[in-house]
Amino acid sequence: MNNFDFEKIEEKWQNYWSSNKIIECDLDSEKPKFYNLCMYPYPSGDLHMGHVRNYTIGDVITRYKLLNGFNVLSPMGWDSFGLPAENAAIKTGIHPREFTEERITNMKDQIIRLGSLYDWERELAAHSEDYYKWTQYLFIKLYEADLAYKKDAPVNWCNSCKTVLANEQVVDGNCERCETEVIQKNLNQWFLKISNYSEELLTGLEKIGNWPENVKTMQKNWIGKSEGAQFELKVSGSDILFEVFTTRPDTLFGMTFAVISPEHELMENILKISDNKNQIKEYIEKAKSKSEFERMSITKEKSGVDTHLKVINPMTNEEVPLWIADYVLINYGTGAIMAVPAHDQRDYDFAKKYNIEIRQVIMNKESQKNVEIEAYVEEGVLINSGEFNDLNSHTEASQKIIQYLEKNKMGDKKTTFRLRDWLISRQRYWGCPIPLINCEECGLVAEDIKNLPVLLPEIENYLNTDGSPLSKSEEFVNVECPKCNKPGLRETDTMDTFVDSSWYFLRFLDPKNSEEPFKSKFINDWLPVDQYIGGVEHAILHLLYSRFFVKALRDLKMIDVDEPFNNLFSQGMINFEGAKMSKSKGNIVDPEGYFKSHGADALRLYILFMAPPSDGVDWNDGGIEGTKRFLNKLWENLAQIIDMKVEENNIDESGTEIERQLNQSIESITNHLEKFEFNTAVSDLMILNNNLSSYLNNTELISSDLKDQIIRDVCLLIYPLAPHFGSEIYNNYFNDEISKEDWVKPNKEKLTNPTYELVIQINGKKKNAIEVDRGTTQEQAEEICKTKFNIEINDAKKVIFLEDKLINIVV
RNA sequence: GCCCGGGUGGCGGAAUUGGUAGACGCGACGGACUUAAAAUCCGUUAUUCGAAAGGAUGUGGGGGUUCGAGUCCCCCCUCGGGCACCA
Structure with missing residues (x-):
């Protein structure tokens, strides 16, 4: 076996995974379902380290659950409406659609380059007509159910961006983006009645699956x-x-x-x-x-x-x-x-x-x-x-x-x-148009469902000097009332992009349905999401709005679920030099360079290894060399094991030892993966690698069973974290595809060492330690203290003995 | 101000129910290989006293519980996050 040529190997397996569609999900499969979801990203153009962390964690779960026999649904899409595309359009004249779609293409390539598995057959984008058609449809349903209404409201207004800002976009009284002072302005705007659900949004937190306590507390305080x-x-x-x-x-x-x-x-x-x-x-x-x-x-x-x-x-x-x-x-x-x-x-x-x-x-x-x-x-x-x-x-x-x-x-x-209704009006172009018409005769009238989507008009100038940019298109604004056919005026506000993201996890189950937003059966079978993974910065708004949407749709009898996300994992933020990474600060670290210099597997391992995944960290690439070294060394060790001379029935002492160490790794890594402790899972792999090195130093012969076992188990253990590596070696040796395997279980009988280090304490302080047989009794331990270390037990006030652990002599 | 989390070597971080603090990795130092460098390999690496054997100290600070505390309790300092005139 030659050396670990990550560039070639990673490309090979990425092609294999996509052409063999190994993650394409059959919703009707007999296997137990597992809906694994990473928050869909805003298509900023380049993956940054926060995405890398998110999609690596998501992929570890996907692959781990696949090996454990689950029918895993792991979709990906784009939160593709929103300000940056529009600001770029104002500056450069490039159409926001063109701008956005180019960035999606680029970002998708990078996600694939990271080696994460997504069912791209289900890809969706908030800005595409066949998605926002249904956003409008759902809005009309909410309107008809009296959950959407208009009222005058003082809003945060940025005179430079010419738009309404949400409270969280106002930082110290200034616009988050341009730092202009924010003023108050009264506008007639659309609200969603999230406050109808205050009580249930609060009590629901008690019944929900595994959510981080801090996120639950934040929501609780927010509901107030x-x-x-x-x-x-x-x-x-x-x-x-x-x-x-x-x-x-x-x-x-x-x-x-x-x-x-x-x-x-x-x-x-x-x-x-x-x-x-x-x-x-x-x-x-x-x-x-x-x-x-x-x-x-x-x-x-x-x-x-x-x-x-x-x-x-x-x-x-x-x-x-x-x-x-x-x-x-x-x-x-x-x-x-x-x-x-x-x-x-x-x-x-x-x-x-x-x-x-x-x-x-x-x-x-x-x-x-x-x-x-x-x-x-x-x-x-x-x-x-x-x-x-x-x-x-x-x-x-x-x-x-x-x-x-x-x-x-x-x-x-x-x-x-404390929770107030959700203001969703935005005086912007690049968002989902609100599908309502003001008729002289009938007042506010929802657009006829068969006329959806209400398409975003093509306009010349995206800058909105007073109202919404949509008001500049007369063709768009002047319409017939769908009820009485008299002249009417369209609403010209677009929706907050949080509306788009409040139901995308539903559409993933039926992304190509052109008759309805989704088939209820799929939702009822597949929701709640089993594992939702995303940044802690969405702990309040996105999660609360999505919870509200699901409850409202349930009350509209469209679905039969109470909560969208059963288990939530929120990863900590990755900062750079103490500051949040952002385009405007110019402190984005993107993964492209690391793909070339260290490979996707090394980057994945490093980002998992650098800190517990729920902690925030400051990006520092000092250690990525280490995960690359580790992969090379493990590659070499496995190659040597493959080349070892086989002699059957010749499991010597070092063979027994490596078998035991392997089983210990299986047990420990499994536990760590279950608990999202990926940093220690990586360190367990490193320990196993070090054990393999000493094994190779001590022996030259191996049984074919042990050889198979080592190769198979090591490949499986590393596969969720570094999938290209695991796939390649497994394939080289077994000439088969690793994802067909089952996750390994430790052999309980081969887990424990026959001896252990007995710690000898005096007054609770460690004085000595000695290797003894497991099961050594207190009498034997006391005898050892006397004879080997000259400790006079008879004078002791008290002796505390913990089997297979320590003896503490109190004097 | 209130509500959550944290504080462990030079750095990132490990430590089942209280039971060997510093796993694993980075960096640094020393050595091997090399004409040389890179890469790789071997070793050392909490602090301190000591030539060594060995001793003492040590998980933000102070106190307590316990045979034994990074872990539990009380007080304080400090950093990060969330909320903030919410009646």
């Missing part, structure tokens, strides 16, 4: 459930009523003022009767002109204006002032609060600034803490609270006060969620 009470406050001397929400009904007696948000719908009514109109108007204007960022972080100092009106505390009938302040947010709770400065730090700060009374109603009898310097938010018992005095705060008193409010028809128990 809080329980409390809601009740009405009446403005005295008027018929103005408004609701407030509180999680601390136990502090109700401490309410010394109330606050409503400047955007509150009752503001008109308040203005009418307030004698402080001018100041209020001025304040509202000021609040409006502030960006959300200014309102939240720069102006830590709270501000507000007195309405000179009073509201009535429902418990005490006492009149307290009503203020307007922008620290109360319009889109959380009811947009108005009861303020209890003694027990809420925000209210406390406000009360201090405007000299409003601070009345303590909770006291901890032990600490005797008062509210002179800050709000008291911890537990205690109620004081100054009438009949509720002496009840325990938070729990007991809250319950009792809620009961009181309910009994007297003043308020209710209430649960509020």
Whole structure:
């Protein structure tokens, strides 16, 4: 056997795998199903190390599960709508489609070059007409089910990109892409009612399969459930009523003022009767002109204006002032609060600034803490609270006060969620058009299903000076209403690309269906995804939106599943020189060079070896030399074993030893792969390789059985991680294809060494160690201590003996 | 501020239920081969005292539980991630 010529070998096997379609999945196979999914990438043009890590991990699982007899579905596609293509179009004039498809071709080549197996027969792309047709179809279904609606909403607007930004695209008040300051702008936009599912999205996390705890926590916090009470406050001397929400009904007696948000719908009514109109108007204007960022972080100092009106505390009938302040947010709770400065730090700060009374109603009898310097938010018992005095705060008193409010028809128990509806409108070109029409007669009308897809129009200029670029195509905008045939106007917004990615894992099961988005049967048989693998940066939004989509489609009776992803693995990010890799920073490390210099297998091994896969790492190629060396050395060792002289029935001591070591490797590597501990799986392979080297130093003869076993097992063990290598040697020796094999199981009888190293401790500290037979008794061990090491056992206070491990003498 | 994770040699990182800390790899140093280099092979490599045998110290810091703690408990420092006026 010649040396490990990775370039030739890798090409050979990549051709073999694609021409023999070894991963093409027959959905109706008898074998147990395994849906293995890597997050489909945005086609940026070049694979970066984050992709390499993702697709290597995915491929390890694919190949490992194949060998374990599963019918593995492992598809790949493209998240191919989105900003970069459009920005490039604005700059260069190249059509986003052309730009995107070129990049897809390139990236696909690189994924194949990495040696990862994907069922390319199922390839899909979000921007292709036969995909976005069905995105539109699903949108219409959601619309018909009352899960999509339009409303005016202040949005983050970047004046330079001319687009709405999602909250996560706003960094420190500036646009993530161009760093222009983000301003607020009101637009009439589309939302999806994800908030209908808040409770189920939360409880679903409890029932889900194996998800990382931190991801579940992030989702939980994002959904942000809080329980409390809601009740009405009446403005005295008027018929103005408004609701407030509180999680601390136990502090109700401490309410010394109330606050409503400047955007509150009752503001008109308040203005009418307030004698402080001018100041209020001025304040509202000021609040409006502030960006959300200014309102939240720069102006830590709270501000507000007195309405000179009073509201009535429902418990005490006492009149307290009503203020307007922008620290109360319009889109959380009811947009108005009861303020209890003694027990809420925000209210406390406000009360201090405007000299409003601070009345303590909770006291901890032990600490005797008062509210002179800050709000008291911890537990205690109620004081100054009438009949509720002496009840325990938070729990007991809250319950009792809620009961009181309910009994007297003043308020209710209430649960509020932080999760807001999903704004999906984008004033951009390169996205999925929203398939709705504004008809003069009928109002908003969904496009007829048979007219789908609503195609993206061809336009000249992608720059959108005020509205969406789609509005520039008159042909696109002016249509007949599908209901009444009168003139109508199309929606010109496109959808957030998270909509595309919220159902692509469904389409993979039926990617060529031209009648419907998918056959429900396939979904019901194959979902949830058994293993979903992707970057931790998608821990919240993509996963939450996909979960919402699946639940909504279930309620539309299109599918019968509750959750899209049963097991989730989130890999850590790969940074470079401490920073996130990104095109704009110019710090992308791409794998192309390593394919040439070290080969795909060495790169795969290295990226697995460099750190536990869920940890973030800083890219550093210092160690890749090591995995290349390892492959060369293993190649050489196996070649030597193949060339060894055969003599049957001649398993000598070193033969027994290598057999045992092999079995230990099988057991350990299997465990590591099951637990996604790929770094230690690689190190086990290296240890096995070192064992082979010493074996070869010690012996010249081998039985044919042992030879077959070593070659087969080593090839199988390395195959999921370095598939070209494993395939080639297996094929050279057995003249067959390794993927037909079954995964190896350790021979339990050949796992344990007959001897072990007995550790001798004095007072728990290791003093000596000696090789003894397995099963050595305490008496024998004590005897060894006496005779070999001169330790006087009789003087010992205590002797601790752990069989097959250690003896500890306490003196 | 709140909620998650982390902190182990020069570096990346290993360590079942508490039981030999530093596996494996990189780097470095020494040697072999070579005219030379690369590649390869052999050896050394936590710190410290010692010529050596051997000893002492050591998993961010401090305390505790235990025969025994990287691992469990309490306090503190620090780094990374998420959320952040959410009533």
